[in-house]
Amino acid sequence: MRLQVSTLTPVARPRMTSTSPFFPRMHPVLTRVETSRRKPQFVAHHRRLNNGGLPPELLLLIFEHVYADSTLNGEWIACSPQSRTQFPFAPAAACKAWRDVLASVPRFWTRIIINLDTTKLSDINTYLHLSRKLPFEITVTRDQRFLSHSRTNNDDEGAQAAAAMALIVPHLHRCRALCFQLLRSSSLPALRYLNATAPLLERLKLQCGVDDGEHPLVGSEDPEQWRFYAPMLRHLFLNGRNFRDACALHWVESLQNLEDLCVSRYSGGKYPTGELHLHDVLLVVDRLHRLFGILQKLTLQDTSFDGILTRQDGYDIQIEAVSLQSIDLSTVRAIFMSKTGPAPRLVHIKHELSPCVYHIRLTQADTLVLEGPFSHMANAINIWDGNCLSIKNCPTFDDRTIRDIHRFWDPNKLTSPNWSQLKIDNCTEFSADALLALIDARNDAVQRARDRDITSQAPFNNLQVLQVHGGPPISPDDAEAFKERLLTFEWHEAATGITH
DSSP states (O other): OOOOOEEOOOOOOOOOOSSSTTOOOOOEEEEEEEOSSSOOEEEEEEOOOOTTOOOHHHHHHHHHHHHHHTEETTEEOOOOTTOTTOTTHHHHTTOHHHHHHHHTOGGGGSEEEEETTTOOHHHHHHHHHHTTTSOEEEEEEOOHHHHHHOSGGGTTHHHHHHHHHHHHGGGGGGEEEEEEEEEEGGGSOOGGGOOEEOTTOOEEEEEEEEOOOOOTTOOSSOOSSOOEEOTTOOEEEEEHHHHHHHHHTTOGGGOTTOOEEEEEEEOOOOOTTOOOBHHHHHHHHHHHHHHTOOOOEEEEEEEOOSBOOOOTTOBOOOOSEEEEESOOHHHHHHHHHSBOSOOOSEEEEEOSSOOBOTTOOOOSOSEEEEESOOBSHHHHHTTOOOSEEEEESOTTOSHHHHHHHHHTOOTTSOSSTTOOEEEEESOOSSOHHHHHHHHHHHHHHHHHHHHHOTTOOSOOOOOOEEEEEEEOOOOHHHHHHHHHHOSEEEEEETTTOOBO
């Protein structure tokens, strides 16, 4: 019986050139040819020999799957730049053969992570060229392990960042996202010296951990000729000093596609290079709304303004969301007191200390998020008229706070008539009994309000949705009691991981 000859031939492999240091000379590899009567013979094909390892074709197929898992609809999925499993850097560090295959595909290198503590300058240049002519995004950051164990390693942060930026600038015309996340404000690129054209840039992030002063190149005078062209910019995150310069140069208010604005890390004080006032921020937001109507979110984080006085006629900051993190509460009050238009749909207030929030009247925000150890929370909640209340990482949200919420309700007027959802994240100092009592008190108050004014068209909402993630343990009987009273009930226990 004669057997038919079958030949094992290689599948198409990536095109490799010798212009990059990642591409070795190709060596012949033997491919088996099976016949009916003879022992297997071998025919030479050009394939890299890797001591019996996987062939480049199979490696390429594997890496394509990993790349697909790292992207969604053609966009890189956001992840921590500190991760040691970043694609393609983690597999490229495994061995030269893997690095060679990865280097043959430009789209693998369209997200570049530069760690100033571990990445060589020569590697930065190599990464930028591996993406060829494709649009890319780049993050320049620090290694948290170095920062936590060594203070001497911080002295050259500014010089390293400047060297990295000098390599990036020639490629800005195809950059879609430029992010600097450094320790000190003086190490960040100075916006006033960024004369460049970035027609594809959608995200610009210049942020730091501490405000230690100006970039060494920044003087007291604005540059005479400056043009940073970024017409597609949608997300802008600036430290306070760069934002102050952007206001002085009237640059931010010209960004007609801006959706997300964040100002962070400004310690306040008198500086020869200028000051940053709350007025500057609100004026920019007001003008962006009036000119383009695109801005959706304003975030202020760890910013001590040099002045919080606002115009007498107010600001029309009609945006969807406002997030205020580690901001002096007098500044928070000034923002909402000066506002003339409708309230933002979502207001997020986060504080690391335990300030009193009941003087802030957030009467129209549909969703109120309170994050941190606030005191007198019940007072703030009881003058809020929204629909969804979210409490996060709050050790002061305990049984006493919950009791105070319904104990202080006006018997003749329903407090927070629209309130129907309560979401609690990473809080364990309260009990199921206190929440059940709150739900029952709410039901009674709503019924009394309806009985008092049966012709009213105003909504009187019961608490209908309760979602707890990272909460205290509860019994099966408590879980059943919640389900009987609510339309939607979810409870995840922090200690056990059990979900009801």
